[in-house]
Amino acid sequence: MNTSVKIRLSVMMFLEFFIWGAWFVTLGTYLLKNLHTTGTEVGVAFLTQSIGAIVAPFIIGLIADKFFSAQKILGVLHIAGAILMWMCSTAPDFKAFYPYVLIYMIIYMPTLALVNSISFRQMTNPSKEFPPIRVLGTLGWIVAGFTIGWLGWEQHGTLDLTFKTAAAASLILGLFSFTLPATPPAKAGQTTSIGDILGLDAIGLLKNRSFLVFFLASVAICVPLAFYYNFTNPFLNEVGMQGAAGKQAFGQVSELLFMVAMPFFFVRLGVKKMLAFGMIAWVLRYIFFAYGNIDTNYWMLIAGIVMHGMCYDFFFVTGQIYTDNLAGERFKSAAQGFITLATYGVGMLIGFLISGPIVDSYKTGETHNWTQIWLIPAGIAAVVLVIFLLLFKDKTSMNTDPSLNLDEQKDMRLDV
Known part of the structure; x- marks a missing residue:
């Protein structure tokens, strides 16, 4: 890979996990303190991650691998995610909040595989080239956590800003994704079974x-x-x-x-x-x-x-x-x-x-x-x-x- 591709992939990975870390860590506190939910409702909200994990292989296997370039799907999903994150920040109660976070996790979880796919397709030696790029993802999560702690959003009762921050980062990554290297579908024309x-x-x-x-x-x-x-x-x-x-x-x-x-x-x-x-x-x-x-x-x-x-x-x-x-x-x-x-x-x-x-x-x-x-x-x-x-x-x-x-x-x- 040339330096330009490495930088773009690193920025992609940083934003991918910054977005997740910006709201997911404090989700339970936000629901309990801001929306006054029960612990059971907190569990139901986090359950959307599992639903997204179950649905993700179908989005990747039936759509991304067969019909559309990965970077374009990544862009569309993150732009849609930005809208949903913003809607989460404005929901007045859990009943209004839950549909937004459910749909969001269904479209976000596939992006975890997409960023890996985009990265691997540009590499000749993934075992050596991927780790320095993937580590930027963990750094993104860390920066998100330190930022929330430093700004004191938990203590000030302003955790709605975590969703707005995630929305802004998601919009940036969505637009940025269209500048990533072309990654055409890997299994175009092939038959894919549920198994x-x-x-x-x-x-x-x-x-x-x-x-x-x-x-x-x-x-x-x-x-x-x-x-x-x-x-x-x-x-x-x-x-x-x-x-x-x-x-x-x-x-x-x-x-x-x-x-x-x-x-x-x-x-x-x-x-x-x-x-x-x-x-x-x-x-x-x-x-x-x-x-x-x-x-x-x-x-x-x-x-x-x-x-x-x-x-x-x-x-x-x-x-x-x-x-x-x-x-x-x-x-x-x-x-x-x-x-x-x-x-x-x-x-x-x-x-x-x-x-x-x-x-x-x-x-x-x-x-x-x-x-x-x-x-x-x-x-x-x-x-x-x-x-x-x-x-x-x-x-x-x-x-x-x-x-x-x-x-x-x-x-x-x-x-x-």
């Missing part, structure tokens, strides 16, 4: 007992993940943390640092221990939240946030590598699509449905019993961890060189 779209060709991997255990653990661990997405920001604001959204951005900083360190741990620990340490981190994170406070145990709140990097990288990134190598060349894409549908679609859908009523059940007046609330996802993660340790058989041969980067290690076959 291809959902990655069901990879379902045969479930015959492998270890993969079946990993698959079920991945779905189950997304249930406590939903608690984190839904209620971390409302929790931190309720206990009195200043600039909570900015503090939460340290979770993405941690994600970057753990990503850099993963090759070191991957070679020395292997798949099973990496996945296990990731789940242990989930348990500890929620325990820290349960017993943390703004006074003597403030460090626990910060530790729970910072552990996001280990929670995400050690489990999900390791799981993606494990799935990639187990699937083989024929089913690589199908396997990744299948596991994504199961986790962000089914697993988090369950989590979003149960987390809201649980939070409501521990509400007294205007406050919540957060200790009891956070011990529930901690317990779920602990049960998943124990079952995983008992049933997952690590037959992986990690014949990898510690000097290899993570992408080079992904290309090496795991003997499972």
